[in-house]
Amino acid sequence: xxxxxxxxxxxxxxxxxxxxxxxxxxxxxPLAWWLARTRWRYKFFLEALxxxxxxxxxxxxxxxxxxxxxPNGPIxxxxxxxxxxxxxxxxxxxxxxxxxxxxxxxxxxxxxxFHAVGARPMEVAATLGAxxxxxxxxxxxxxxxxxxxxxxxxxFAHTLGxxxxxxMIGGNIPGRTQVISIAIYDHVEALEYGRAHxxxxxxxxxxxxxxxxxxxxxxxxxxxxx
Numbered sequence: 001x002x003x004x005x006x007x008x009x010x011x012x013x014x015x016x017x018x019x020x021x022x023x024x025x026x027x028x029x030p031l032a033w034w035l036a037r038t039r040w041r042y043k044f045f046l047e048a049l050x051x052x053x054x055x056x057x058x059x060x061x062x063x064x065x066x067x068x069x070x071p072n073g074p075i076x077x078x079x080x081x082x083x084x085x086x087x088x089x090x091x092x093x094x095x096x097x098x099x100x101x102x103x104x105x106x107x108x109x110x111x112x113x114f115h116a117v118g119a120r121p122m123e124v125a126a127t128l129g130a131x132x133x134x135x136x137x138x139x140x141x142x143x144x145x146x147x148x149x150x151x152x153x154x155x156f157a158h159t160l161g162x163x164x165x166x167x168m169i170g171g172n173i174p175g176r177t178q179v180i181s182i183a184i185y186d187h188v189e190a191l192e193y194g195r196a197h198x199x200x201x202x203x204x205x206x207x208x209x210x211x212x213x214x215x216x217x218x219x220x221x222x223x224x225x226x
Contacts, residue, residue, distance in 0.1 A: 005174050006199060009183040016091070016166075016179060017159040020098040024106040024155050025148070027099075032110035033136070051104045058101065062168025065097050069169065089171045094179070097169045098159045106155040113147020114140060146218040153214045157207055 031050075035043060053061060069087040070076045076086030087093040117140050125135045141148075163181040170177030172186070180199065187196040 005178070006180075006183050006195070008175050009178050009180045010199075012091075012175075012178065013160055013180040016094055016098055017156045019095055020102055020159045021106070021152055021155040023095070023099050024102060025152060028103070028106045028110060028151070032107050033114050033140070035107070036111045036114035050107050053101045054104050058162070058164025059168055061101055062097060062165040065093070065100070065165070065169045069093050069096065088169060089173060089177060091170075091176065094166050094170045094177055097165045098162060101162060101165045102155050102158045105158045106151040109147045109151040109154060110144070113144035113150075116147075117143045149217055150214050153210050157210050161203070161207070 035047060035050075066088055067073050068075050071080055071086040071088070073086070073088075076088060079086055087096065121139050121143060122135050125139045130138065161181055162179070163185070166177070166179050167182055170179075172178050172182050178186075180203065184196050184199050187193070187199070
């Protein structure tokens with residue numbers, strides 16, 4: 001069962017995953033829309049930058065974030081100069097790291113969904129007098145709903161399972177930065193395999209249910225076309 005420190009780690013992980021997913025949907029939607037619609041010849045540079053966490057070792061990203069957000073780094077030093085504290089080993093630092101590491105898991109499904117919408121529905125809406133903002137919210141967003149669902153689930157699940165980035169930037173402070181993946185590692189290191197099995201099994205089931213939700217809701221009805 002989840003109890004005590006494990007429950008705190010789970011709640012912190014859910015809070016981190018939920019907040020990260022919300023931030024990524026708010027910031028990632030306009031970026032994904034722009035990437036899907038722009039004809040800028042050098043957009044592949046930005047696409048490669050967005051996709052970088054897919055191939056970059058998590059500890060590398062976590063290390064550079066630790067340097068940047070620490071007291072001697074540009075961001076952490078600036079925060080301390082303003083009378084605050086560096087963001088390393090804080091929940092805010094975990095959020096920043098999670099947003100960057102989960103970025104492609106939200107941006108790419110949204111970009112693909114906006115690509116699938118195509119130009120025709122937007123052109124039809126324009127001929128009916130809809131402005132750019134109205135066309136986006138009344139046409140593009142409803143048509144791209146499966147992409148939003150996929151992006152939200154993947155972003156949430158990926159953040160929930162993070163280890164390398166959160167360990168590097170947040171450490172392992174119970175109640176503050178210890179997330180559930182680190183709690184599992186602690187149990188394994190202490191040879192507490194029973195508790196590790198219980199938590200890992202619960203997360204395995206939770207992740208499978210999330211994927212069932214995505215595939216089930218995005219499943220096309222028979223005869224619905226390609």
